[in-house]
Amino acid sequence: MALSIKPIKMMTNVWSLKGLKGYMYVTKNLTPNYNVYGERLINIDNVEYRVWEHKKSKLASAMTQHIKVPSIKEGSNILYLGASSGTTVSHISDMIGPNGTIYAIEFSPRPARDLYNLSKMRENIIPIIADARKPQEYAEIVDGVDLLFSDVAQPDQSSLFIKNAEMYLKKDAQGFIAIKTRSISQREKINQIFQKELKNLEDNGFKTIKSVDISRFHRAHYAYLGQWNK
Template sequence: MRVSEGLQERLMGREGRILTRSLNPGQRVYGERLHHHGDAEWREWSLQRSKPAAYLALGGDLPLRRDDRLLYLGAASGTTASHFSDILDLGTIYCVEVSPRSFRDLVTVCGRRRNMIPVMGDAGRPQDLAFAVEGATAVYQDVAQKGQASMLAENMRAFGAERGMLALKSRSEDVTAAPASILERAVAKLESEGLTVVDARMLEPYEKDHAMVVVRA
């Protein structure tokens, strides 16, 4: 597993597991296992339930810094966002979610973590998020709907982000096309929006029909 230098104190691979150093020791978010090394508590990051963890397990590297202001689009109930919260201990995560049901759980998770801010809103309308998001250095997007690449590009532009990660669900773009060709189309779209694609890979065997794309502005 590759971990960029700046993140090594917050993220590690050990005995085939991926662990993030808990910002909130003693608390589980989704029933994950806790590990203790020295005086630190580390949370096991599920490869099956979290696409960035699958991406790391497959050799990807997170384009994040500990002090990022991360705009997270499609935070659901905060499972993955809580691991970003562990990693970005000096930063802030703006967790955007449109579903009221998921948002209720998300508010509880955010209430226990000093760097997570819940934002009820539609990721397809960045202008409506500006009331809560001051600007972002990075965007992570996991929203299962059509036009995922354009949505990422639009949000990166709107908030001035330098780096982006797109968890691409191919079936939301086109149920009939092969996932690899949907990924190719998404990469082409991101490039046509002026972004540089740093990495793009399918997430099998952990996530069927999903890919991760990492971009730079």
């Protein structure tokens, strides 16, 4: 069966690929012949693409439910909280190209080491070992950004997201956050937890664009995209 590839509407440098196992997302590999987390590399018309595993990425999972993030484009500057070892970061790196920048914040030493090694191959990634709850720690490195992205397992997820937005997010820019409800409460229903986080976001400067439940791929998680109005 021939592979069929088409661009994703409202997004840059990410495609939908139809093959034997249905549809999958792919990004054009910024570092040909090298993968990051064991993902497949596929060559189509002499262009190498990386398969984007949505079960390993909150952003890819949200995209399967029609969240589009147009601010991830060529030349964008992005602040990524909770970058871990760089799975999703690497695909965003493909999308923004060599003229964009990802300020990748990670607190834990082990994944930060993997992130640092990734940055040696991808010069548009700037790894920063810091606590996302203390955005002043990286004020000398990070400038105004076009997108704030957060994937942090903390009880105060939306509050630290807002704190970083106040310091670094440009007016009318976008923010994407993966809400890990069970990091906030083990007892409440996940929808009730998310509604409280949603209210906090909307009361403190974000206008909701879209939110979706991504628990099908990531247990007890929601994805939120909003516009910063401060």
